[in-house]
Amino acid sequence: MNAPPSSPSVLSRWSQPGSSRVPFWAYTDEQLYQRELEKIFYGPHWCYVGLEVEIPNLGDFKLSHVGERQVVMVRDRVAPKDRGMDHGIRVVENRCAHRGVRFCQNPQGNARSFVCPYHQWTYKLNGDLAGLPFKDGVKEGECVNGGMPEGFDLKDHGLTKLRVAVLHGLVFATFSDTVEPLEDYLGPNILPWVERIFKGRQLTLLGYNRQRIPGNWKLMMENIKDPYHPGLLHTWFVTFGLWRADQKSRMVMDEQGRHAVMISRRNEGGQAAVTEGVTSFKANMALHDDRLLDVVPEPWWKVPDPSQPGSEIMPTVTMITLFPSLIIQQQVNSLSTRHIVPRGQGEFDFVWTHFGFADDTPEMTRRRLRQSNLFGPAGFVSADDGEVIEFSQAGFRQGGEDGSTLCELGGTGTEMTEHMVTETLIRSMYAYWKKVMAV
Secondary structure (H helix, E strand, C coil), X not given: CCCCXXXXXXXXXXXXXXXXXXXXXXXXXXHHHHHHHHHHHCCCCCEEEEEHHHCCCCCEEEEEEECCEEEEEEECXXXXXXXXXXXCEEEEECCCCCCCCCCCCCCEEXXXXXXXXXXXXXXXXXXXXXXXXXXXXXXXXXXXXXXXXXXXXXXXXXXXXXXXXXXXXXXXXXXXXXXXXXXXXXXXXXXXXXXXXXXXXXXXXEEEEEEEECCCCHHHHHHHCCCCCHHHHCHHHHHHCCCCCCCCEEEEXXXXXXXXXXXXXXXXXXXXXXXXXXXXCCCCCCCCCHHHHCCCCCHHHCEECCCCCCCEECCCEEEEEECCCEEEEEECCEEEEEEEEECCCCCEEEEEEEEEECCCCHHHHHHHXXXXXXXCCCCCCHHHHHHHHHHHHHHHHCCCCCCECCCCCCCCCCCCECCCCCCHHHHHHHHHHHHHHCC
């Protein structure tokens, strides 16, 4: 027999102080998950919906999600007088204002307008209702049958429109009228690391991967805020030196602890002590195609150090987590966004968008594509993450009322660090999550 759902009184009690021990019910309770959707995904947060390069032309659209709600990202017309102020990108909910039908079924395409297939209600690209059949009734002799009620106004019956922010080609949307501007939402600690990749560059789209992972959506946010596991779980990282515990690293977060950047530099050698006893380390492993390790430093990697004015920093890896739905990856020459789409308390979709830059040489494009094989659902690295998230969720379900995780590597605080032997970013996220969810 299944246990009854937790009551609100249970959900409002986090038995341990601080945020280093997360109760199992935070990952398994359906009531709590529904509150997360309302307070986080549909509340005062910016959620990623796509890249501007995915809809380059007028009328281009792409389906995306904010939480579980499906939305359409579309390139709209812009009046000449507004071109300096209006990016032209709109995000509307994929739900007809008439009877709630999902009017758009194609994942991508081009349209002059959106027409609901059920009753032919037609919407402009910006979501305004343009027209509908029989609005003024049907004339029969001297009579007019039907029609919409007196006072029915097209402008009152458009699609649900989201606020949209575009930052250097990244498109975010929110249902909230109160969330701060996107740059303020990211904050001065995080924004320079986003701009390091995107600012002043035209993107090119290289391809997609998609997978559905049987685990709670927060586990992927945790996973990419967790520098503890990569040099232990991932044979590729620890064996070929792309991520080891002795690398020069930094853990950065915004003032509220919700967003983070894991910054690291690849070792050319590495200390034997770091791999001693690590079962994932395979000293005799060799590649049939060593082009996967064909790493070429790029000029944009080196930037003024935001934390140490007057000096420079040149990471080979930056993993940016923008709460609640986006991961931006730079792993040597591989670049991608990863979009988290929750599908219930125990499942989420994970959408990878691999990209490069318009001025990349053909050789660099091939290099990025080759290195992207490390990631995605069947990647030499990322397949491990999807599997352990599934294992984690299975463990939580059998955990009982008092079970909790333990995230105390490096202590119980939420400070930034200059090393990766810590779980501080996970603790910081849950400190913020507790405050938002009032648990």
